[in-house]
Amino acid sequence: MAKSETLEMLRKEPGAEDMDFSWLDDPAAERGMRVAPGKRGLTLEDISVGTYGDPPEMTRNQSGRMRGSAPRGDAQNLGAHWMIKSESWSESAMMLYEEALQRQWSSATDIPWEEMPELDDDLELAMSQLCTFLTQVEFIAGDLPAKFAPNISADHFETGLFLATQIMDEARHLDVFRKRALANGIGLLQAGPGAVGLLTSQSFVDMTASLHLVGEGFVQSLFRMGEMIAHSEVDKRIFRLAAQDESRHVAFGIMHMKHLLEQEPERRDEIHTYLDRMEGQVGSTPNQAGLTGGGDTTEALTILLGGGKSETQMDEGFKKLMAIRKRQFNEYVHRLDVVGLSDRRERMDPMIQAFLEPRRN
Amino acid sequence: MPDTTTQASEEEQTESPAQQPVIPPEFQRPPLDMGWATAPTERPPLPKDFGPEGFTLRKADAGSYGWAPDVWPYRNDTPRGAWPAPEAQRGLVAPYTIYEKAEVWAENAADLYEQGIRERWAPATDISWSSIEPLAEHTEAALDQIFTNISEQQYNSNQVLMGWLGEISYGFHEVKLYLSTQVFDQGRHVEAFRKRALSNGGGLGVQMPGFMHRTTYAAFKFSEFIFYTNILRASFLLALCGASDKLARSQADRELFEHTASDLRRHLAYGADHIKHYLRADPVNRDRVNTWVMRGEAMMAADLQRDKPLREALILALGDTIEEGKAALKELRSAQLQKYLRTLEAASIYNHGDELVPAFQAAIESP
Ligand SMILES: [Fe+2]
Ligand SMILES: [Fe+2]
Numbered sequence: 001m002a003k004s005e006t007l008e009m010l011r012k013e014p015g016a017e018d019m020d021f022s023w024l025d026d027p028a029a030e031r032g033m034r035v036a037p038g039k040r041g042l043t044l045e046d047i048s049v050g051t052y053g054d055p056p057e058m059t060r061n062q063s064g065r066m067r068g069s070a071p072r073g074d075a076q077n078l079g080a081h082w083m084i085k086s087e088s089w090s091e092s093a094m095m096l097y098e099e100a101l102q103r104q105w106s107s108a109t110d111i112p113w114e115e116m117p118e119l120d121d122d123l124e125l126a127m128s129q130l131c132t133f134l135t136q137v138e139f140i141a142g143d144l145p146a147k148f149a150p151n152i153s154a155d156h157f158e159t160g161l162f163l164a165t166q167i168m169d170e171a172r173h174l175d176v177f178r179k180r181a182l183a184n185g186i187g188l189l190q191a192g193p194g195a196v197g198l199l200t201s202q203s204f205v206d207m208t209a210s211l212h213l214v215g216e217g218f219v220q221s222l223f224r225m226g227e228m229i230a231h232s233e234v235d236k237r238i239f240r241l242a243a244q245d246e247s248r249h250v251a252f253g254i255m256h257m258k259h260l261l262e263q264e265p266e267r268r269d270e271i272h273t274y275l276d277r278m279e280g281q282v283g284s285t286p287n288q289a290g291l292t293g294g295g296d297t298t299e300a301l302t303i304l305l306g307g308g309k310s311e312t313q314m315d316e317g318f319k320k321l322m323a324i325r326k327r328q329f330n331e332y333v334h335r336l337d338v339v340g341l342s343d344r345r346e347r348m349d350p351m352i353q354a355f356l357e358p359r360r361n
Numbered sequence: 362m363p364d365t366t367t368q369a370s371e372e373e374q375t376e377s378p379a380q381q382p383v384i385p386p387e388f389q390r391p392p393l394d395m396g397w398a399t400a401p402t403e404r405p406p407l408p409k410d411f412g413p414e415g416f417t418l419r420k421a422d423a424g425s426y427g428w429a430p431d432v433w434p435y436r437n438d439t440p441r442g443a444w445p446a447p448e449a450q451r452g453l454v455a456p457y458t459i460y461e462k463a464e465v466w467a468e469n470a471a472d473l474y475e476q477g478i479r480e481r482w483a484p485a486t487d488i489s490w491s492s493i494e495p496l497a498e499h500t501e502a503a504l505d506q507i508f509t510n511i512s513e514q515q516y517n518s519n520q521v522l523m524g525w526l527g528e529i530s531y532g533f534h535e536v537k538l539y540l541s542t543q544v545f546d547q548g549r550h551v552e553a554f555r556k557r558a559l560s561n562g563g564g565l566g567v568q569m570p571g572f573m574h575r576t577t578y579a580a581f582k583f584s585e586f587i588f589y590t591n592i593l594r595a596s597f598l599l600a601l602c603g604a605s606d607k608l609a610r611s612q613a614d615r616e617l618f619e620h621t622a623s624d625l626r627r628h629l630a631y632g633a634d635h636i637k638h639y640l641r642a643d644p645v646n647r648d649r650v651n652t653w654v655m656r657g658e659a660m661m662a663a664d665l666q667r668d669k670p671l672r673e674a675l676i677l678a679l680g681d682t683i684e685e686g687k688a689a690l691k692e693l694r695s696a697q698l699q700k701y702l703r704t705l706e707a708a709s710i711y712n713h714g715d716e717l718v719p720a721f722q723a724a725i726e727s728p
Binding site for chain 2 (some may be wrong): 052068163314
């Protein structure tokens with residue numbers, strides 16, 4: 001039956017006197033959407049079509065109206081949402097959101113805790129110290145994106161959804177490293193200066209530069225070297241699963257910075273200053289190594305990498321730690337290339353430059 | 362998209378370095394210290410008998426690790442149970458504002474966290490999207506209007522909830538972890554109902570008036586926000602999901618409502634337990650909560666009275682005729698009120714049915 005006939009019938013029905021049906025008669029939002037699931041199910045990318053798939057570069061929507069839905073003149077103004085797409089947009093948000101949902105894991109049941117071996121005392125102490133550090137910093141990577149979530153426009157809601165997955169992932173990271181420290185008799189040990197400094201980020205790109213590109217990037221490189229750090233299948237699996245999560249967070253940040261630099265190239269120098277700060281070039285507390293644990297954590301890592309605390313083992317451990325640092329710096333430089341900041345290499349502290357592979361052409 | 366180092370493999374492959382780098386002279390190994398190994402923290406018992414739920418937070422947080430103090434003493438990210446760094450080495454004082462346990466605590470947070478992870482679902486693949494059959498245009502439009510409302514309100518709840526995470530001090534980790542699962546749940550609700558609205562010949566409907574949206578943003582206290590979202594809003598949405606027998610037109614619709622309802626039961630459980638804890642902490646809190654209750658009801662009423670598209674969509678979707686739909690809407694509103702009152706009881710607020718804000722009562726009784 002044609003819609004006009006249906007409407008006519010509805011209007012004649014008993015009880016219809018107080019109904020106006022204008023939302024049905026003349027809908028302001030696009031209709032006729034018939035999106036079907038693909039091989040990865042029904043994804044955000046699948047439904048990002050037509051007027052529903054076109055995030056505006058600039059929006060005055062301050063009412064929380066979801067992109068594509070019909071406005072009301074009397075909707076409340078929340079006065080909190082960023083108007084410009086490039087402020088928070090990342091082309092990878094939809095894909096990474098769906099990937100995050102497919103790759104969730106449980107620290108309670110996906111780690112073979114019952115197979116936890118008894119470790120040498122020094123190794124267990126060192127692992128517990130490393131986990132104390134990670135328990136301390138992991139949820140800072142949840143608190144920071146959380147701080148900006150209230151500002152994400154409903155027109156750019158995919159970013160808001162991605163941030164929700166990062167927060168879930170970081171909760172699991174805090175939780176799994178805490179459980180690991182408590183799983184083998186030692187418990188948590190010495191807390192350090194932590195990562196509260198990251199919470200000083202004042203804009204979204206300040207965050208994606210300092211947290212995603214540097215902080216989580218360094219943690220990702222560290223976790224990827226987990227085979228060398230771990231002395232049990234339990235620990236190896238934790239590092240593998242956590243590395244997979246960090247890859248999504250890092251990818252989100254990279255694609256945000258890339259988008260921002262393409263849209264607002266005049267912000268290039270500003271972004272360099274966030275990285276200067278993270279590399280320890282602004283005279284505040286250093287530095288890259290601190291992000292994966294200076295002092296106590298470095299020593300614990302050295303013991304784990306060397307397999308013990310004898311002089312020979314410590315020397316061996318320190319060499320491997322330097323290999324990790326090398327990988328951290330080189331993967332960082334690769335990320336800089338991807339976002340379009342290849343020129344940064346020359347700007348880095350000579351101490352970092354010493355670790356870099358020659359430029360690939 | 363360029364290579365952003367995300368791996369396509371199921372798990373990240375960790376690996377060994379190809380070669381040892383030349384160590385710059387500035388990087389020399391400091392002499393062995395191991396002061397950290399003597400931190401006088403509690404040695405936990407070795408966990409055993411994991412059972413089907415595995416190594417849960419409750420099991421892990423044995424002894425003093427599971428004990429949260431009434432006031433969290435550290436102003437940085439020191440984890441509970443670790444030995445704090447000397448004050449001079451604690452870095453910046455964190456921007457957290459909530460240090461009192463009563464302002465965030467719920468006894469069930471640790472268990473709800475693990476339950477949330479066990480009960481996770483993925484809208485992309487866990488909904489039988491292909492079960493959806495074409496519907497009469499006005500029926501589909503009515504359902505879409507309801508789905509639009511759910512997606513939008515969950516996005517609002519989620520944005521504001523995320524904003525509160527950064528206020529809660531690091532030591533109440535069970536609460537931060539539980540809330541992270543709620544954030545993840547609400548994100549799913551946003552996209553799942555949007556996907557449904559775009560999959561069967563329709564699209565999104567009209568936005569909400571937004572009085573509740575504004576109220577969640579305007580909450581001055583975390584407990585106030587939790588009352589608005591986890592008690593008032595979640596009770597209403599849970600009862601709506603309970604009307605699935607009338608609303609759902611396909612297996613996919615039923616699954617959407619069922620999964621959402623199971624998430625919302627956890628949100629309600631945290632909300633009720635938290636408000637109960639907050640009320641017990643100090644007698645003066647009862648008057649505070651009462652103010653939030655009145656404000657929340659008034660704002661919810663403002664939305665309900667103004668949201669004509671939602672009202673008419675519910676009437677069309679709930680009944681075969683308009684009269685039937687109107688009767689069913691009345692039933693739905695009454696079920697929503699009952700769910701809300703039962704949740705308040707779980708939060709130790711009794712006999713509230715006699716004290717409803719008049720506009721709210723009117724919106725329920727004459728929908
Ligand atoms: Fe993490
Ligand atoms: Fe992360």
